[in-house]
Amino acid sequence: MRSPRKSIGRCAVSTLTLLLMSACGSGTDDANQPPAPTPTPTAAPSLHAIVYGASDTSVPRGTDVPITMMGQMRALFDLIRKSPDFTQVVMDLGDGTPVHVLDTNTGDKFLPGKLALGLSYILIDMKAKGDPKYADYLATYQKITTAMMAQPSGGNYTYANTSWGEYYYLVALNNFKAHGMLNEVFSDTMLATLQNRLTFCDMFGADSSGKTNTCPAAGVPIDVASLNTAQNYYAVSYGIAGLRQKLGWSNPTFSSATDPAVATMNARDALLYTLTNHIRNDSSGGFSDEASNTHTTYYDQARFDRYSTLLIGEVVERTLEMGNEANLTPELKGYLRKSVDLILPQLNADGEGFNYGRSIGPYGDSAFMEVLTAAANAGVLTPQEMQIAYTFIYKAARRYETFWYDPTLPTPSVNMWVKGRGTDTYRGKPRVMGENFSLLHQYMYVDAWWSKLGFGGKAPMADSDYQAWLDARPRYTLTWYNQPTDTAHPYSAALLTVRDGNRVINLNLSQAPDYNSFTPYYPVPFSDKLIYGTTDLGYALLIPQVSYNGKTYIPVTYYKNLNVTESNGQVIVSFDTAKFRQAAKNAAFSTDLDLQAHTVLTFGRGTLTRTDTLSSATLTGNVTVETDFTSFADYLSTTANGDGFSVNYANNANSNATGYGTTGFDSCALSNFDTTAGGATNPLSTTPIGQLHSNFACMTQPFTINAGSTRTFGWSLKYSS
Structure with missing residues (x-):
C-alpha cells in the first residue's frame, strides 16, 4: 500500500476525479488530472463496486446493494431528461405531496450547483466510454445549466445559486477541465457568465436585512470580518476562491480592520488564514465552535456538534482539491488528528456516524467518511488506521445503499423525510433532489481518493479482524x-x-x-x-x-x-x-x-x-x-x-x-x-x-x-x- 504521505503533491487527485483510478499519471500539464476510469472486478465487494460498479455501472456480482451510486445518478439524469419541461420534474416520496424539485420556488438555493456537479459525473463517464447517447445527454445538460443560470428581472430567483451551490458548480468546472471537456460543455459566453456569478461575495457584506449579493467594484477589497452567515462558511468561500484560482479566474481581494496580514494575501490564502484563526481561537480543544460568530460572551457560545468535527476535514480536503498542499500546515493536521481521535472510538460494524446534534442522518455517516478520507490523504493515519478507515467507509456506503436509499418509493431516492423519518428544516423535503446529488457526490469523491491511495476495487478487512479492532477500543x-x-x-x-x-x-x-x-x-x-x-x-x-x-x-x-x-x-x-x-x-x-x-x-x-x-x-x-x-x-x-x-x-x-x-x-x-x-x-x-x-x-x-x-x-x- 502506498504511504499516505506520498498521496500529497504530484499524486494528489481532485475530488472531481471520476471513481476508480490507477497509479499517478505522468506526462501531463495538470498534476491532478486522473486517468480514465477502469472497470472493477465483479467478484469482490469493495467501496468502488458500490459507488461505480461494473464497467456499465451496474451492480457487480457479490455486491449486495439494489443499485450503484452511479446508477442512481444516471436515474436522476434520466428523470430530468425525459420530462417535457425540466422545471416541472416531480419527485414523489409516497406521502401524498410530490415535490416539483426544479421549480423556482423550491427554496433549494444550492440546486444549480448540485445539478451541474452531479450530472457531470455521467457526462464524463459517457465521454470516456464513447457512449453513442453522449450528445443527447450533453444537450440536456447544456439546456439545464443555461436555464438555471439565467437571471430573470425582478424578484428573488431561487436559482441565483449561492454559497455551497457556487462551490459545487466550480467543482464541476474543474472536473470537466481535468478531462479536457470544459470548452466542449460550456460556451465562452456561458463561462463568462459563470466567472461573474460563481464568487463568494454573497457570503460577505450586508446581512439578510440589507442583502448584498454582488462583489464590490474592482479594486475595492471585502472586509474578511463581514461574513454574514455562520463561520463554517469561511470554508465554503475558501473552496470557491481556490477553485476559481485553479481555473485561472481572478478573485475579489480582502482587507481586515484588525489584521493587516489579510490584505497581503490572495483571497484563497486569506480565507484559509481566517479559518485557521476560527478553529484556533474559538475552542482550546481544537474544534470549531459553530455559535461563535453570533454571540459575544462565552456563556452563550459553544455549540459543538457534527460540523465542529467535520469542518477541519472539509478544509483539508478543499486544500488538496485546489492544489494548495503547501499551506497544509502541521497546525491544521493537528486539528484534523483531533477529529480523527473523536471519531475512531465511535466506529462500528454498521457504518453509522454521528447520532447527536443537527443535520445528521446520512450526513452523520458521511461526516465520519469525509474526515477519515482527509486524514488518509494528509498522512495523519497509521497503516492500520488506513485499513480500518477504508473498512468503515465501505460499511457506510453499504448502509447508504441499503438503509438511506429507498428503491421502493414512487421516485427512488434517499429518504430523510418519510416512513417515520424526519430531518432539519434546513434539509426539508423541497431539497430532495439536491440532497441526492450532494450525498452521492460525497461518496464518489471519497471513492476517487481511496482509489488513488491504492484501495480501488479492494475488499474491506475481514469482518472478524475489523470486529477484533472494535472490541479492543477503550470502554x-x-x-x-x-x-x-x-x-x-x-x-x-x-x-x-x-x-x-x-x-x-x-x-x-x-x-x-x-x-x-x-x-x-x-x-x-x-x-x-x-x-x-x-x-x-x-x-x-x-x-x-x-x-x-x-x-x-x-x-x-x-x-x-x-x-x-x-x-x-x-x-x-x-x-x-x-x-x-x-x-x-x-x-x-x-x-x-x-x-x-x-x-x-x-x-x-x-x-x-x-x-x-x-x-x-x-x-x-x-x-x-x-x-x-x-x-x-x-x-x-x-x-x-x-x-x-x-x-x-x-x-x-x-x-x-x-x-x-x-x-x-x-x-x-x-x-x-x-x-x-x-x-x-x-x-x-x-x-x-x-x-x-x-x-x-x-x-x-x-x-x-x-x-x-x-x-x-x-x-x-x-x-x-
Whole structure:
C-alpha cells in the first residue's frame, strides 16, 4: 500500500476525479488530472463496486446493494431528461405531496450547483466510454445549466445559486477541465457568465436585512470580518476562491480592520488564514465552535456538534482539491488528528456516524467518511488506521445503499423525510433532489481518493479482524472541546463515548445557544435504536423538565465540574448544571432560572441510569417536574408494570430497549407516540433514523424547592446490545 504521505503533491487527485483510478499519471500539464476510469472486478465487494460498479455501472456480482451510486445518478439524469419541461420534474416520496424539485420556488438555493456537479459525473463517464447517447445527454445538460443560470428581472430567483451551490458548480468546472471537456460543455459566453456569478461575495457584506449579493467594484477589497452567515462558511468561500484560482479566474481581494496580514494575501490564502484563526481561537480543544460568530460572551457560545468535527476535514480536503498542499500546515493536521481521535472510538460494524446534534442522518455517516478520507490523504493515519478507515467507509456506503436509499418509493431516492423519518428544516423535503446529488457526490469523491491511495476495487478487512479492532477500543473516551484548565471558557464542553459490546453511546455536553432547546442537543445518552433526538423540536426526553410560573425550563447548558471515572466495568459521569434555560429557541439569558442540578449518569453493561438532584437558593413558589422516555418499541408490545413507575418492552427490530423505570415521581403514564389526538403523525416522533412509537411520561405534583431543600429524580434503562 502506498504511504499516505506520498498521496500529497504530484499524486494528489481532485475530488472531481471520476471513481476508480490507477497509479499517478505522468506526462501531463495538470498534476491532478486522473486517468480514465477502469472497470472493477465483479467478484469482490469493495467501496468502488458500490459507488461505480461494473464497467456499465451496474451492480457487480457479490455486491449486495439494489443499485450503484452511479446508477442512481444516471436515474436522476434520466428523470430530468425525459420530462417535457425540466422545471416541472416531480419527485414523489409516497406521502401524498410530490415535490416539483426544479421549480423556482423550491427554496433549494444550492440546486444549480448540485445539478451541474452531479450530472457531470455521467457526462464524463459517457465521454470516456464513447457512449453513442453522449450528445443527447450533453444537450440536456447544456439546456439545464443555461436555464438555471439565467437571471430573470425582478424578484428573488431561487436559482441565483449561492454559497455551497457556487462551490459545487466550480467543482464541476474543474472536473470537466481535468478531462479536457470544459470548452466542449460550456460556451465562452456561458463561462463568462459563470466567472461573474460563481464568487463568494454573497457570503460577505450586508446581512439578510440589507442583502448584498454582488462583489464590490474592482479594486475595492471585502472586509474578511463581514461574513454574514455562520463561520463554517469561511470554508465554503475558501473552496470557491481556490477553485476559481485553479481555473485561472481572478478573485475579489480582502482587507481586515484588525489584521493587516489579510490584505497581503490572495483571497484563497486569506480565507484559509481566517479559518485557521476560527478553529484556533474559538475552542482550546481544537474544534470549531459553530455559535461563535453570533454571540459575544462565552456563556452563550459553544455549540459543538457534527460540523465542529467535520469542518477541519472539509478544509483539508478543499486544500488538496485546489492544489494548495503547501499551506497544509502541521497546525491544521493537528486539528484534523483531533477529529480523527473523536471519531475512531465511535466506529462500528454498521457504518453509522454521528447520532447527536443537527443535520445528521446520512450526513452523520458521511461526516465520519469525509474526515477519515482527509486524514488518509494528509498522512495523519497509521497503516492500520488506513485499513480500518477504508473498512468503515465501505460499511457506510453499504448502509447508504441499503438503509438511506429507498428503491421502493414512487421516485427512488434517499429518504430523510418519510416512513417515520424526519430531518432539519434546513434539509426539508423541497431539497430532495439536491440532497441526492450532494450525498452521492460525497461518496464518489471519497471513492476517487481511496482509489488513488491504492484501495480501488479492494475488499474491506475481514469482518472478524475489523470486529477484533472494535472490541479492543477503550470502554470510554472523553474528548474535551475546551480544556478544563481554560479560564476563558469556564463551562464544560466535551463528548463522552462509551462502548458496550457492539453498542456506541454518546453523551454530548454542548452549550448550543441556538439549538439547546432541541432534543438532539440535550445532555442525555444517544445510541442507535435506543435513544434518539427529534430534529428542531424539544420535549422532556430523559431530562428533568421543570414547569414554573407557567413556563418550561430545562437543564441544557452551563455544565460545570464534569468528572468521569470507571469502576468495576461501570463508567460513572457526574456534572453540575448552574442554571435552567427556558425551553425556547434563542431564549433570552435574562430568563434563566436560578435552579441547579447535580447529575450522575452510570453506564453499566446493558443498563443506563441517571439521577438529578435539584436545588435552589432563591426560588419561591411551586414547580412540577416531568421526564419522558420515548422508545422505538411498538406501543402495542409495551407493557406497563403494576408498580406504576416502570415498563417492559418486547425486543423487536425497532428497538433494543427491554425495560425502563423511574424514581422520585408521583405518577407515570404509557401512551402511543406515533400520532397526535387528531390522527396526524406526531412530529416529535420522527427521528432521523425512524419513528418513535411509545412514550412513558413521569411527573410530579406541584412542590416547593428553596434554600435548604432538594429533590432527587432518577431513571434506569435496560437494553440488549
